[in-house]
Amino acid sequence: MLNKQIVQSALQKIKEKHQEADNLAYTFFEKAMQNDEFKENFRQIKQAEMENAKAEVYGQPLAYDLPKLYSKQEKILNQIGIEPKAISPHYTCTKCDDTGYVNGLICSCLKHEINNILYEKSGLAKVRNNNFKSCDFNIFDDAQKTKKLYVLLENWCKKDNGYLNVLLIGKTGAGKTYLMQCMANKLIESESIVYFTSAFEMNQNLLKYHTTFDETKADNIALLLEPDYLFIDDLGTEPLLKNVTVEGMYNVISERMRNNKKTVISTNLSPKQIQDYYGDRVFSRLLCQTSSLVLNVENSDLRLKK
Numbered sequence: 001m002l003n004k005q006i007v008q009s010a011l012q013k014i015k016e017k018h019q020e021a022d023n024l025a026y027t028f029f030e031k032a033m034q035n036d037e038f039k040e041n042f043r044q045i046k047q048a049e050m051e052n053a054k055a056e057v058y059g060q061p062l063a064y065d066l067p068k069l070y071s072k073q074e075k076i077l078n079q080i081g082i083e084p085k086a087i088s089p090h091y092t093c094t095k096c097d098d099t100g101y102v103n104g105l106i107c108s109c110l111k112h113e114i115n116n117i118l119y120e121k122s123g124l125a126k127v128r129n130n131n132f133k134s135c136d137f138n139i140f141d142d143a144q145k146t147k148k149l150y151v152l153l154e155n156w157c158k159k160d161n162g163y164l165n166v167l168l169i170g171k172t173g174a175g176k177t178y179l180m181q182c183m184a185n186k187l188i189e190s191e192s193i194v195y196f197t198s199a200f201e202m203n204q205n206l207l208k209y210h211t212t213f214d215e216t217k218a219d220n221i222a223l224l225l226e227p228d229y230l231f232i233d234d235l236g237t238e239p240l241l242k243n244v245t246v247e248g249m250y251n252v253i254s255e256r257m258r259n260n261k262k263t264v265i266s267t268n269l270s271p272k273q274i275q276d277y278y279g280d281r282v283f284s285r286l287l288c289q290t291s292s293l294v295l296n297v298e299n300s301d302l303r304l305k306k
């Protein structure tokens with residue numbers, strides 16, 4: 001389960017919409033019930049619905065003409081100046097009727113609300129405009145190569161192409177963070193749950209996890225494990241904490257890979273430095289040829305002109 005508080009506050013927003021739709025419909029219904037003709041017809045509709053349902057169960061012919069009663073109701077509502085549709089609730093999400101779940105599975109509207117919260121929390125909200133559509137390649141030294149790289153990564157975001165991890169290697173100023181923001185924004189459009197964090201912040205959460213011994217322990221790393229996509233910016237800039245950083249990093253990456261969840265990492269470190277820093281186990285996970293797409297942004301000469 002994703003961070004409980006986040007799911008709950010997202011669900012709360014959906015439920016509020018549900019309640020609002022119900023309240024609005026009820027206001028119109030109450031108004032209509034003040035009309036005696038409507039009230040009597042409505043009573044007949046309820047009775048007919050019940051009797052017809054019973055008849056259906058016992059395989060008997062339907063005794064009541066429901067369509068006729070419905071059309072009478074519509075006529076009365078029009079006469080008293082109420083839009084017939086207004087007495088039924090109109091939910092924002094037609095897939096789940098603003099309940100957040102469809103057949104026990106999380107609905108896209110709830111994912112959207114969760115993403116809205118994660119958006120604010122991870123600072124992505126401030127870079128909403130950094131996306132593949134608005135990218136100006138002319139600001140890069142080599143527009144053609146940059147474009148190629150962007151197309152490759154945009155396609156990775158669109159398709160399930162086998163690579164679980166993407167590793168962007170390159171010096172500061174190569175545009176790695178910008179590129180990751182474009183990817184994150186693209187994935188959010190496709191209703192995936194996305195969390196964007198820095199290696200520094202991730203390290204702090206791993207430390208909290210390491211030093212928490214009550215029931216909130218797991219909450220510290222839920223956002224690292226559960227989202228469909230995790231972005232870790234600037235790996236290698238965080239302090240290496242004994243028993244925390246390397247172990248935590250290995251566990252997060254392994255757990256995510258086991259659950260088929262994707263991770264995108266940017267780093268200034270060279271592959272050799274990754275191995276020296278984090279050891280063979282992390283190295284083999286992150287630079288595995290079959291599961292990781294490793295791109296050397298540096299070699300593509302993607303430095304920003306300014």
Ligand SMILES: [Zn+2]
Pocket residue numbers: 093094095096097098099100101107108109110
């Ligand atoms: Zn929904």
